[in-house]
Amino acid sequence: MNEILFRDVWWIFAVLAVASYFVGCFNFALLISKIKHKDVRKMGSGNPGTMNMSRQFGLKIGAATLFLDMFKGGAMVLVGYFVFRGKVFAGTDFLVSDLARYVCGVCVIVGHIYPVTMKFKGGKGIASTLGMFWFALTCDYWWMFFAALGILVLTLLYIFKSEWGSMGSLFGVSLLTVAQGLIFYFRYAGELNNPYVIAVFMLLAFNCFLTWFAHRKNIVALLAGEEHRTSVRKLSHGKKES
Structure with a gap:
């Protein structure tokens, strides 16, 4: 392992963070709806994300939006990982890539939810967060690809059975957050007071809070019994929801 000092690479972190934010600002839901000569922000819930795209344009378009946003969330994670792969911060056993990939990933999510290109009114960050964790966890262990896939399938099954899209999404994000948190906990059990580990x-x-905060209206509506249900069965048969 090569040792490096943060003061020598802070500028690389800054460049990656800014680049990741602007990658996050690129909204595939808006692009696809524009291709169809519509604006998803003026349709249904107005949210430029997977759920609203599925309701307005059907399940296939919604799935395409989901996977494109997932790739967006994971692409910069890989950039951060490979830029600092095989390096540790001087005097510690902390992998620089562990910090870099989540700096990149979280900045993508911030850009997706609060894009400067859309007057800071973007999506809710679920698909991009799922992609971020999927790619990041696979960087830890190759078999985590299948573990993350399993969590994604459980999330989709929950949404299919309950028709609560927002809660199913938050369920998946929370599970992935815990999974990555446990990996880091056991990896750095001997230096949990290390500032890089804390960071x-x-x-x-912060990312988990962001996604829950972005769904605050959905949570209030759910508690009030007014949350809009998402029927995957209807969407799979080409029945679009209003």
């Missing part, structure tokens, strides 16, 4: 846990917690 990466704070990034995980």
